[in-house]
Amino acid sequence: MIELVLIGAGTGHPDHLTLQGVRALQEADLVLIPRKGAGKEDLAHLRHAMLARHRPGGAVVEVDLPERSRDMPYLQGVEAWHDAVAAAWAAAVDPRQGGTVAMLVWGDPSLYDSSLRIAARLGWRTRVVPGITAIQALCAAHTIPLNSLANEVRVTTGRRLREQGWPRGCDRIVVMLDGDCAFRTLPPQGLTIWWGAYLGMAEQRLDHGPLAEAGPRIEAVRAEARAAHGWIMDCYLLALADQP
Missing domain, CATH: 3.30.950.10 (Tetrapyrrole methylase, C-terminal domain)
Structure with a gap:
């Protein structure tokens, strides 16, 4: 069984992680770092900086995320995009190993974020650790x-x-x-x-x-x-x- 832990990472300051979030990072077997393409490398670098401070040396996998198609009606495009992102997450994790997979989510996973909707597509047990919201x-x-x-x-x-x-x-x-x-x-x-x-x-x-x-x-x-x-x-x- 895979457990996905979505950890609210605040809005960019490494100290926005709560003590609960730090503990969840340290206890995870694997951390996924999303990469959103050229020009947005800062978002991955900041996550790596948080890991270097709070979880040095742990297993990390970077995941290239697809972009949402602008050629579809908005809601249809979002649904197709979420399907593609869920597939990218799943491809980065070996289901035979199981364990806890953590992701640092910008802001709070409960507020205007797609992470929970994407996670629901995977069938993994999901847990949210709240953080500082925008x-x-x-x-x-x-x-x-x-x-x-x-x-x-x-x-x-x-x-x-x-x-x-x-x-x-x-x-x-x-x-x-x-x-x-x-x-x-x-x-x-x-x-x-x-x-x-x-x-x-x-x-x-x-x-x-x-x-x-x-x-x-x-x-x-x-x-x-x-x-x-x-x-x-x-x-x-x-x-x-x-x-x-």
Whole structure:
């Protein structure tokens, strides 16, 4: 029997691993390191740095991940991509040996991450060790609370924000998985944004302010950073009120 342990690795800082996560790494028989192609080597290097600090000398296998096809409808393309990633994971593990296989997952495996859906395809026993989420890291970096007093927060994606606009019934939203600055599709009047990229890393970028003023700055910085690094991970909090 193979047990897969998905370990929340935070957003890039080696110290984001919890003590529970460190222990899970040290107890694993094998650690899989995903490789996401040219220009994204930093993501594998950071995982190797965490292993060097917390689990030196253990068995490690790097896995080349396929890319999602852009020629299919979105949901169909995601399903096919998850099938291909699951096959890549399975090919990297010898089922005859069994044991515990660990993966370091950026952010928290429970929040807007495909790891759990991919793992369900394999039939392996799966366990999750939570870590620091991008939402926590964003609020900490800006020293703000997530919600306004006695109000809810909606977590959504850039695609849904573009297609459906501001969700009803809340005065704050967290937007993740936004590759095209969906905030620019909103009327900026009365909106405040807190944005962060590469949270927890040396390359961390932050900006905040009224959306009408901060939005163009964020677009420019985001484009520059992505061109420089070949990839970017960012998220942001939008609020109807001016005060946190």
